[in-house]
Amino acid sequence: MTTEDPASALQEQIRYAAKHRQSLQIVGNHSKQHLGRHSQGEILSSNRLNGIVAYDPSELVISVRAGTAVSVIQETLKKNCQTLPFDPPCFNGRDASIGGAVAAGLAGPSRPWNGAVRDSLLGIRLVDGQARHMRFGGQVMKNVAGYDISRLMAGAWGTLGLLTEVSLKLLPRAPAELTLRHECDATQALQTMRKLALKPYRQSGACWMQGQLRLRFSAHPDSLQQIRQQIGGESEESSFWSDLRDHKLDFFNSREPLWRLSVRPDADIQQQTQIIDWAGAQRWLISTQAADKLRELAEKYSGHAILFANGDRNSAVFQPLDKVSARLQQRLKHTFDPDGIFNPGRMYSDC
């Protein structure tokens, strides 16, 4: 590799840290510092890994360096009527880096229809704990050569290595969007959401909060016209969906613990302050209830609970794993990061 490769300096930093068993904190744009568990270490910044490596709209794929801002990518895609299917959130008014977006594995309101980060992630370049710069997956839609190490990085919170480049599958941007609003209670909202899941509409959002169910569709205006006739409700134009995605709604304006419950969509969870998103599969709760209680609740509906923001960032933020999974995850951590230098404790206290 040539010397101007900005990744080689980072590779050097990693090699040094491994040798001296120093912890590193991987940082993109600091937009997710408040998430995950508290972790300490020297900063390993993806800032200099900047720019689009390859983008050909007819391929529906973009390859970008990990430090590139999500907004820059979205701007470029917009010019070509395309978009990132997982619609990543940007918190605290900061622009997320794409590396951070992939590492956090978070997706916006269209997740049930357009997929998660892992569904779009076609390939990565990664520097692991032995400072090996490796490429997995690729820029093509289909690739089953070797284990799927790319998708393993989505939602790994940087605990397995530094992403230097990612290749993502794109989606054509729908020509139009429609949001329909209905007044109803949570139970009715869930019923409507589940009924709609049996219809082949091009849906892109289903969220209930404070007595209002909002449904979003993304399609050609002719199709939207029909949907509107069939489903009814008040049509609405607002920044609701991006405010929901980026946690800018008043609901999120609280210092109390914010919990995210990822559950079976039909879960009958009755809680005072909650948002039902993802057509039922994602619930946001502001709650001071004991972690165990909420975890039990999530488990009852075959899901898991995360202390998403606020509260004690040194506690078990993510749902504890069972023995078999925990052991395997520790072994994987050791495979990619034998000296335990990357984001120690960010996901779990012991890896």
Next chain:
Amino acid sequence: MISRMKAAAHLLEKLIAIVGHKHVLSRDEELIPYECDGLSAYRVKPMLVVLPADSEQVQAVVRCCHQYQTPIVARGAGTGLSGGALPLQNGVLLSLARLNQILQIDVVNTRARVQPGVRNLAVSEAARPHGLYYAPDPSSQIACSIGGNVAENAGGVHCLKYGLTVNNLLALKVITVDGELLELGGGALDSAGLDLLSLMTGSEGMLGIVVEITLRLLPLPQQTRTLMASFEQLQQAGNAVADIIASGIIPAGLEIMDRLSIQAAEDFIHAGYPTDAAAILLCDLDGTAADVETDYRQLMQTLQNSGSSEIRQAHSGEERQRMWAGRKAAFPAVGRISPDYYCMDGTIPRKYLGEILQHIDSLSQHYKLRVANVFHAGDGNLHPLILYDANQPGELQHAEEFGGKILELCVRYGGSITGEHGVGMEKINQMCVQFSSDELNCFHELKSAFDPDGLLNPGKAIPTLVRCAEFGAMHVHNGQLAHPELERF
């Protein structure tokens, strides 16, 4: 030696105690049907075949093999095309065929929970009365098992729009090499911890034995419209695919067949294909009636601009099925015009489709072996079928060499040696071309994290560095050739 035979006898006894006498096969004539999978050029007789009835029995069998340090090769329906289920002489072939129950169709949450031996098509058949279906549809769907689909991350005609197996999975239950039950995913759209569900998908039976799968079901489209466009040049058809995707629509299916496969399929199925065309493009549009209509207008415009000589639309469900029947039966159809064929599975960026098809044509002339092309064009997933005759001395080797060249070409164009069939035994040498030694080492390390003693399907999918050195392959970095100035053939 004697103690080894003693151990084998003990193992046999224990396995019989777990699954019953009838379900442990050890006599030659019983073993022969399990000698190979869909890649019949490779054959090995296993030491034993074991057919457990449920996941508890699988767990007990795996524990037992672990205790005796006996390697295990899992087998679903044996339709794999890369020798993934090729047995080991000193190993147990673990057939999941008897785990064939659909455990639940959960209509409210649009999902199905199934055992690994359930056939792919059976899921959609069970879901249809509820207005639902399972989207990934490999051409082998009447036979292949869901467990095999997970192990290979199988694709199909509808994966362009609806994703591969990995994009349609919610949960897996897996038996680890030491016989523990590993539960991945659940009822939600994601789970705590690292995404082992994705990692397990496409791992070719080398990280664990899948014993239960929860699949995402989708609502049946209100309408599906099928079009067939003919072209006078294969390259035009290739370019039309890139144009369609660039125009902003994602068809439910987008497949190309070239002249040889059109003719073979027409002789076999009588699908009504134009046998004088150099290529046809089959295209499905689906959704609500209004979605289909708007996509259709866009598609027609693109096709007309792409130089298509004839565009035909199916006017009835029956006609639609006939158009697709030819495509789905293309492999067996080609099997009728040649004693043997060898199916490749490389992928490339779509924009190079036209170019690479020309390369394959010149390779075909060089090797004096015919090639039929029938493939998932929308995904850039090629399936060149190399026609040969195994009874002619040297032809198989020739066909394999030709196939290897095609795969290396795919890597040079920035693609992959396999899009959906897996590496298995077959493409193990080409792995040396696609990956660097660091990357291959990393794969081996990952394998040991799951299977430290190397008992699960050992020797498949990931070559040793020694093997790569012997093969003499050069890792093609980033699609760039070491000596671009040299002529390629």
